[in-house]
Amino acid sequence: MISDERRKEVAFDDSEIERFGKHLMLKDIGVKGQKRIKAAKVVVIGVGALGSPVIQYLAAAGVGTIKAIDFDEVSLENLQSQVLHGTRDVKRPKVASAKDKVKNINKNIVFEAVKEQLDASNIEAEIEGYDLVIDCTDNYKARYLINDACALHGIPLVFGAIYQFEGQVGIFNLDGGPCLRCQYPSPPPAGLIPSCAEGGAISPLPGIIGSIQANEALKLILGIGEHLNGKILHVDSLYLSSRIFKVERDCHCPICGNNPTITNVEDIDYEDLCGLKTTNETPVEGFTPEELAKRIDNGDDITIVDVREPHERAILRFPNAIVIPIGQLVRRQKELDPNKDTIFICKQGKRSELAINTLREAGYTGPLYNLKGGIDAMKDIMFSHEGAWL
Ligand SMILES: [Zn+2]
Structure with missing residues (x-):
């Protein structure tokens, strides 16, 4: 994922050698690997429950450029699981709170705080030129928008989702592997199931799922180990069970199949796709x-x-x-x-x-x-x- 040329452009000062000592002594990381981590440019979309562990671990691990995107502000009910934010951050933009926290963790990295609601008109500009996107959002509209933009731009995506006591992690759009739509061609009808924002989740669950997302991201950057490309890991934290199921690339997939019907995210109405638009002729009073x-x-x-x-x-x-x-x-x-x-x-x-x-x-x-x-x-x-x- 990170070329040797980009790796060779990276240098460390003495404090970084000391800071990353525990990585440098690992055979699979070492100085070369740590340079790859520093050269990497990662976009994290969603600075809430999943974004909290993802951003903190990527910053601590030394990812050189992290762009965090979220339009929302911190609210009191976020604090139960969004451990990046504290009581004093309530009513502040989540990305501003994240920026302060990251500065304290590792001020050597570039942290780009983007307070913006992503939609089909702006997502491509935000992810272009980055190595990896990590989806830490909590709704179907964002997930399909992110998947489609990443698939069209060939940017690998580390997907994460939580619901009540269960969570999922997967990697899409990597080396000809499947995308989210290969497994789930379209979102479930709105209203039939509560969105994650409505559904609730036990406090440490996003910590578990987000930590796995951060770990997968680092493995991709380093090119080590076996990762979840073309697979979805399902974790049940209530009964402590987990399983991995395979996702095949679907040749009929509307975005990454042989005859794609989606070639531009701006052609898709994501509000409509997720049933968020009222299509009834007589609007509900x-x-x-x-x-x-x-x-x-x-x-x-x-x-x-x-x-x-x-x-x-x-x-x-x-x-x-x-x-x-x-x-x-x-x-x-x-x-x-x-x-x-x-x-x-x-x-x-x-x-x-x-x-x-x-x-x-x-x-x-x-x-x-x-x-x-x-x-x-x-x-x-x-x-x-x-x-x-x-
Ligand atoms: Zn696909």
Whole structure:
């Protein structure tokens, strides 16, 4: 991955020799390997749960150039698993917090902090000229965008994902190997499963998965060992089991197959691909959290339907809501009164929208409303009303 010419351009000072002593004494790394690490240019997309271990280990290992991309700011609920950030960083851009941390770990490296929301119009400029991309994002839209851009530019991708107690790591677009779409041609329908951002995960899980991503990245840079090219490692942290399954390159793959149909990321509507766009002709009507709170305070005769998963409801129960999982909605629509305003709620307002569309398709005619932004947007109001509503 790093040519001998690039390696030979790298020099170390005395402090670096001391700093990387534990690498230099390894037969598979040594001075030549450490120079390759210093010459490497890596893009880390997502500076959250997976990005935290990945960035810290790559910086500590001496990767010469790290570009970190994230548009988001640190929030209190991030701190449980995003160990790169601390309490004082809340409300700061994640990339700024990361920059401070990295400076303290190893100030000899170039750390490029990019506060930007990646999309089809800007991703190519951000990854071009880099050796490796590490996907540390938490949603399908970003994953497919990153995969497609890396496949089109021939940049290897170290993929990582976490969900609840389980995680996956894989390497795509390396030496004619498969891409993400060879295994999963398109994302699952939105709403049917919570995204990782909605689904939750046990605190050390991203540390485990992200550390494996960083280790795979270093092995690729060094050209040593056996890596996960064309394979996906699945780790179950609850039962401490793991397995590796093979991913074959699919000759019908829309991006890396023999007759690709995707030749430019700007041709793909990633919002639409991931079902994030409302395609329904009649858009779903919604209440803001304030409007819903007012209806409840007024004692209006309304029905509130909670479509969240049981573990999500356990975190924060919505008062006076009836619970109907999306899969049971059509069968249980008799429980809803078509003469009453019915408001659907979920964590972020996407699955509830899907629930409304599902009911409409099934012929339900009563008035249906969505809680805009979901319970996440209503948390503060709920906490301030809790006593009055119970
Ligand atoms: Zn493919």
